[in-house]
Amino acid sequence: MRTLLWGVIPYVVLVLLAAGLAWRYRYDKFGWTTRSSQVYESKLLNIASPMFHYGILFVLVGHLVGLFVPESWTEKAGVSEHTYHLFSLYGGTAAGVLLVLGIALLLYRRRTNAPVFRATTANDKLMYLVLFAAIVLGMVAKLTHASGEGYNYRESMAPWARSLFTLQPDTDRMAGVPVMYQIHAVVGMALFALIPFTRLVHMFSAPVQYLFRPYVVYRSRDPRRVGARPERRGWEKTGS
Ligand code: HEM
Numbered sequence: 001m002r003t004l005l006w007g008v009i010p011y012v013v014l015v016l017l018a019a020g021l022a023w024r025y026r027y028d029k030f031g032w033t034t035r036s037s038q039v040y041e042s043k044l045l046n047i048a049s050p051m052f053h054y055g056i057l058f059v060l061v062g063h064l065v066g067l068f069v070p071e072s073w074t075e076k077a078g079v080s081e082h083t084y085h086l087f088s089l090y091g092g093t094a095a096g097v098l099l100v101l102g103i104a105l106l107l108y109r110r111r112t113n114a115p116v117f118r119a120t121t122a123n124d125k126l127m128y129l130v131l132f133a134a135i136v137l138g139m140v141a142k143l144t145h146a147s148g149e150g151y152n153y154r155e156s157m158a159p160w161a162r163s164l165f166t167l168q169p170d171t172d173r174m175a176g177v178p179v180m181y182q183i184h185a186v187v188g189m190a191l192f193a194l195i196p197f198t199r200l201v202h203m204f205s206a207p208v209q210y211l212f213r214p215y216v217v218y219r220s221r222d223p224r225r226v227g228a229r230p231e232r233r234g235w236e237k238t239g240s
Contacts (some may be wrong), residue, residue, distance in 0.1 A: 002171050002172075002174060002175065003171055005171075005174070005182075005186065006160060006169060006171040006174045007169040007171045009186075009189060010164050010169065010189060011164075012193075013189045013190075013192050013193045016193045016196070017192055017193065017195060017196060020193075020195070020196025020197055021195075021196045021201070021204060023196065024196045024197070024201055032201055032202070032205060033199070033202060034199055034202040035119070035124075035199050037110075037115075037116045037119055040113060040115035040116045040119065041109060041113045041115070041116055044105065044108075044109045044113075045106075045109065047105065048102055048105035048106045048109060049102075049106070050102075051098055051099075051101055051102030051105065052099060052102030052103055052105075052106055053102070054098060054102075055095055055096070055097075055098035055099030055100075055101075055102045055103075056099055056102075058091075058094075058095030058098070058099075059092070059095045059096060059099055059138075062088065062091065062092045062095060066088065066092075066153065066154065066158060067157065067158045067161040067162070068158070068161070068162060070154075070158070070159075070162070071084075071154045071155065071158070081149070081152070082149065084154075085149055085150050085152075088150075089142075089146060089150060092142065093139075093142065093143070093146075096135070096138065096139045096142065097139075099135055100135060100136070100139060103131065103132055103135055107128060107132065110128075123197070123198055123199075124198070124199065126194070126198075127194055127198040127199065127200060130187060130190050130191045130194055131191060131200075133187050134184065134187045134188045134190075134191050137180065137183055137184040137187055138184050138188070140180055140184075141178065141180035141181045141183075141184045144180060145178060145180070145181075151178060151181065153177070153181060156173050156174065156176065156177050157173070157174065157177055157181060157185065159173050160173040160174050
């Protein structure tokens, strides 16, 4: 069972992720979208969406540091285990709370706004369930083991996660890991496997080119709009 969970499933997930993304690009290039519901409702979305996305970005950075920066490195850099624990406890929890509030608001909006709910497919519902479960289980695992020095996953889960990349999964490291952390990691892996087949696929098409493209100039045609001025004859300079 340990080999299956921590030595086989992670690779199945990686293959599903890579092959799924290639398949989606090949067969559903034009369906590669967030399927945004902003046209139905934007007031709540403008608050909930940044909360969720900043929250998940901070949590992602926390996972990358926690799982992929070895304890020996931070110690050499002069960061004691105690300092690391405090940083992870307060920083990680703050990011987690932002994320929980963000997803709770997004789900509330999706359920209570009729057009948004009508635009929600069975695929979306499954995705939200797994996403919500991964987030809540991560918080529960962390907060139920927060007393004292907390649970030091950097000596168990982190070396296991790193060993996956050497193609020699150290499944023994997962032996004594508290069950809540184990369930969290399994649900997290399930979420990774779902990415190519759901709206989450949009995370791989961050519009980086937006940073470099020229400005788009918007002008109102409505003369009554604030800031509008009478049209002048001839060409106008852009950016004025
Ligand atoms: C296989 C993948 C994953 C592994 C191995 C993993 C591992 C961990 C570990 C070890 C912690 C505890 C941190 C601590 O005790 O200080 C944690 C916390 C957490 N995880 Fe994950 N995780 C995974 C995927 C995910 C995913 C996909 C999400 C969200 C969509 C997520 C959301 C959270 C949250 C919200 C917390 C609590 C807050 C925090 O520490 O930042 N995790 N995870």
